[in-house]
Amino acid sequence: MADSSYLKWPFFEPRHAQLAQELDAWAAQHAAHVHSGDTDGDCRQLVRALGAGGWLRHAVAGAENGGAGAQIDTRAICLIRETLARHNGLADFAFAMQGLGSGAISLAGTPEQKQRYLGKVAAGEAIAAFALSEPEAGSDVAAMACEARLEGDHYVVNGEKTWISNGGIADFYVVFVRTGEAPGARGISALIVDAGTPGFEIAERIAVIAPHPLARLKFTDCRVPVTQRVGEGGEGFKVAMRTLDVFRTSVAAAALGFARRALDEALQRATTRRMFGGVLADFQLTQARLAQMATQIDSAALLTYRAAWQRDQGENVTREAAMAKMTATENAQQVIDAAVQIWGGLGVVSEQPVERLYREIRALRIYEGATEVQQLIIARELLRGASA
Numbered sequence: 001m002a003d004s005s006y007l008k009w010p011f012f013e014p015r016h017a018q019l020a021q022e023l024d025a026w027a028a029q030h031a032a033h034v035h036s037g038d039t040d041g042d043c044r045q046l047v048r049a050l051g052a053g054g055w056l057r058h059a060v061a062g063a064e065n066g067g068a069g070a071q072i073d074t075r076a077i078c079l080i081r082e083t084l085a086r087h088n089g090l091a092d093f094a095f096a097m098q099g100l101g102s103g104a105i106s107l108a109g110t111p112e113q114k115q116r117y118l119g120k121v122a123a124g125e126a127i128a129a130f131a132l133s134e135p136e137a138g139s140d141v142a143a144m145a146c147e148a149r150l151e152g153d154h155y156v157v158n159g160e161k162t163w164i165s166n167g168g169i170a171d172f173y174v175v176f177v178r179t180g181e182a183p184g185a186r187g188i189s190a191l192i193v194d195a196g197t198p199g200f201e202i203a204e205r206i207a208v209i210a211p212h213p214l215a216r217l218k219f220t221d222c223r224v225p226v227t228q229r230v231g232e233g234g235e236g237f238k239v240a241m242r243t244l245d246v247f248r249t250s251v252a253a254a255a256l257g258f259a260r261r262a263l264d265e266a267l268q269r270a271t272t273r274r275m276f277g278g279v280l281a282d283f284q285l286t287q288a289r290l291a292q293m294a295t296q297i298d299s300a301a302l303l304t305y306r307a308a309w310q311r312d313q314g315e316n317v318t319r320e321a322a323m324a325k326m327t328a329t330e331n332a333q334q335v336i337d338a339a340v341q342i343w344g345g346l347g348v349v350s351e352q353p354v355e356r357l358y359r360e361i362r363a364l365r366i367y368e369g370a371t372e373v374q375q376l377i378i379a380r381e382l383l384r385g386a387s388a
């Protein structure tokens with residue numbers, strides 16, 4: 001395992017350090033080398049392996065539903081994402097999406113919904129997806145247009161969702177739709193739509209710089225039983241925000257994992273690359289760069305684990321999670337860029353670890369709230385405090 005001294009920080013309990021160490025050993029054997037080029041197949045394999053290894057239990061809440069505990073342990077999911085991201089970005093993605101895709105059910109599902117979906121998610125036997133974004137409603141989520149009309153004991157769904165991770169391979173999708181109980185954000189509901197439901201189709205698979213299953217979804221008079229609604233009618237926006245609240249800090253943790261791997265790769269290269277009668281690490285310019293990378297990682301880690309710890313104490317973390325997500329993703333981008341520079345020409349060769357990291361990190365600065373959106377959240381909280 002690379003630097004693990006942070007596991008002794010006071011944010012963690014002994015069980016957290018044990019979890020990280022056990023997962024590190026597991027991931028080296030079962031996840032690090034899953035790169036066949038068949039992204040869908042790799043993803044399915046990783047979900048099954050993570051389920052069989054018991055790691056997905058941490059992605060769902062409630063022991064009676066196959067979860068590791070009554071609530072989702074934020075520090076545990078952060079350590080899991082950080083460790084998996086260090087070994088293989090797709091393994092982190094597979095874990096994260098099981099949690100995000102089933103998060104609404106963990107938080108607000110009926111006992112029947114929990115029983116039907118969560119056990120399979122935890123076992124890696126069902127793949128989950130979270131469908132909120134639309135072509136005209138990304139950062140401005142409340143502008144969503146996909147609608148569901150109530151007809152007897154069914155909703156009839158029409159519209160589109162896009163950028164949906166696991167789109168095309170998921171077994172079920174938690175879809176946020178406009179149901180019109182009230183204007184704006186108070187007129188949205190969450191529905192579970194099983195893959196294969198008539199009227200629901202994958203309209204397009206989307207290829208991105210770091211391959212992940214991703215799709216645009218289309219609904220045409222798609223009938224979904226009212227019993228598949230998660231939470232009350234009109235409560236969907238709140239359910240979506242509560243779900244993102246749990247997982248936002250874990251995006252920071254994934255960025256941290258990518259950055260730690262980049263620093264390990266940079267150190268390895270700088271200490272072995274021979275030049276000018278010595279090695280690259282002999283030069284103070286290199287040393288300054290390495291020092292900056294390590295400091296950017298520790299600052300991001302402190303913010304990330306502060307937010308995770310604070311959430312596990314039951315406190316509000318709106319500001320702290322936004323600071324963690326913004327800093328960890330922006331710092332990771334810079335750390336990875338520095339690692340590519342240290343690797344020189346080899347740093348841009350396809351499928352070299354630092355080249356892969358360079359592509360993997362980019363989307364994290366955009367999804368689950370772009371950096372600019374995090375800045376607005378932090379400023380809003382500050383200004384609210386200042387005027388109180």
Ligand SMILES: Cc1cc2nc3c(=O)[nH]c(=O)nc-3n(C[C@H](O)[C@H](O)[C@H](O)COP(=O)(O)OP(=O)(O)OC[C@H]3O[C@@H](n4cnc5c(N)ncnc54)[C@H](O)[C@@H]3O)c2cc1C
Nearest residue numbers: 130131132133138139140163164165363366367368370372
């Ligand atoms: C790889 C990937 C996976 C994704 N997975 C999912 C998923 O599983 N489920 C899902 O629902 N969605 C998913 N998304 C969608 C993601 O959440 C959106 O891309 C994101 O919310 C941004 O929306 P947008 O792309 O429409 O960009 P826009 O909303 O058009 O924003 C473009 C840019 O504008 C800037 N900006 C935004 N707001 C402001 C502001 N107020 N002031 C100044 N600048 C601003 C930011 O730089 C932002 O990046 C995914 C996206 C990607 C790239």
